[in-house]
Amino acid sequence: MNFKAIFKENPLPATMLLFCTLLVCTFLFLILGEIFSKGLSALSWSFIFDAPKNGMTKGGILPAIVGTLLLTLITTLASLPIGIACAIYLSEYAKNNTTTQIIRAAIRNLAGVPSIIYGLFGLALFVQGLQLGTSILSAGLTLGLLSLPYIITTTEEALKTVPQSMREGALALGATQFETIRDIVLPASIPGIATGVILSLSRAAGETAPILFTGAAFYVTGLPGNLFQEFMALPYHLYMLTTQHQSIATVRPLAYGTAAVLIILVFMLNIVAFMIRNKFRKQLK
Amino acid sequence: MVQAALVKTKPVIEISDLNLYFGEKQVLKNIQLTIPQKMVTAMIGPSGCGKSTLLRTLNRLHDLSPDARITGKVTIDGQDIFHKNTLVNKLRKKVGMVFQKPNPFPKSIYDNVAYGLQINGFPKDKIPQMVEESLRKSYIFDEVKDKLQEPATRLSGGQQQRLCIARTIAVKPEIILMDEPCSALDPLSTLKIEELILELKNDYTIVIVTHNMQQAARVSDFTAFMYLGELIEFDETHKIFNNPEKQLTENYIKGHFG
Structure with missing residues (x-):
């Protein structure tokens, strides 16, 4: 049925549903419009490839971009293998008994824990407990913990979409359970897993609270050289430019620029997720 | 009598005192059945009579259902399939299965057949030749030879099912279990599969579950009639269809219920 026919047949619900959809889009475009209209003027090659200068009133945000990218990499390395392994165990191996149900419920609940709690937990466990100090490693591990429940949940859902008849x-044919998972189930669920994982990582990349106490710094002179150094990150840099800086009015364009860069970065991650999904979907069809 | 007919054959699967429960519910009741080698044995009976359940016992697919409980004994070539030393993946290589709905893997046509060969450790340089051989035996080679690298899911339902048969015979099983292999197919594809079954019984023992009594009559040498989890009658197919011993069998064959 085409658009016009739907409206003719039943105008009220169609109009209301369309209105809600447009409302959501309006907010999204207002946010994007605000940031990009005020941020684009700040964007330039030197903004992206220079370090901050003159008490962060001039110069660029290269250390924060690199910091966020490295941080996301560490987060991925820390959470991806464990998360996928855990999801495979829960979905393919674990018996569906009370213990499994409790574990599953606990993981779902972890996804709802506020990110500041993860930050404090990371401070206690990684920074102080394991003596990793306030470092990019501590922050990455903390964000890894934050991402785990999402990765596990989305991976489990993706594994569940593989029909039981494929496993059978x-x-x-004589495949062991492990061979079945490795050769049939995982490849068939890669689009779902990749999408879920990248979306949860792009969410982690934009988090501020968990890295606040665990490694993000106001200002560091160079790029992080090893895992145990403090680092700059885009979301924290943005927070700082917006609320903590001595001359907030002067650095306002820089703040908008930083926000734009962060959004572009996260969008790029999401686009990669959709590309992976489409690529594998095409292969499977 | 079935004993007389079975004398001429060699037993390959022997089922004795088999009971199967899903939770509290008993689905198979005290089954005694001997399945002869290189013959087609059909299992017929109304929905829910346990014929598919019995079939899936033979390659231990019930291992996947945590609430399934089995008592009794099943031997294949004299080997107890439930024995703790029986390797279930080796058993399943020997006892292949074709399912109700074609379930090709989301891989290319070639890889669908090659996969079983790879995991079962057949020599790499032999695989392409074995793939072709299996596709030929399943009468699908000519239809797919120019598109071996295309996804198997693009084939028609009947072609997919013949591909699944090719995949099954590629690993050189002794027994092929078929769980209503034609129920999702059109009449022409069904005919092709039936011809294939008659061809395959020269090399394999085939156990086929079917809803379609004409099909059982057309393709099988022996027929087992099951009702409410019990094996009511087992005999040569022509005997079951023309002169069954039990009234229940006769009623079912004549279409009085089912």
């Missing part, structure tokens, strides 16, 4: 087909 492989087992009936």
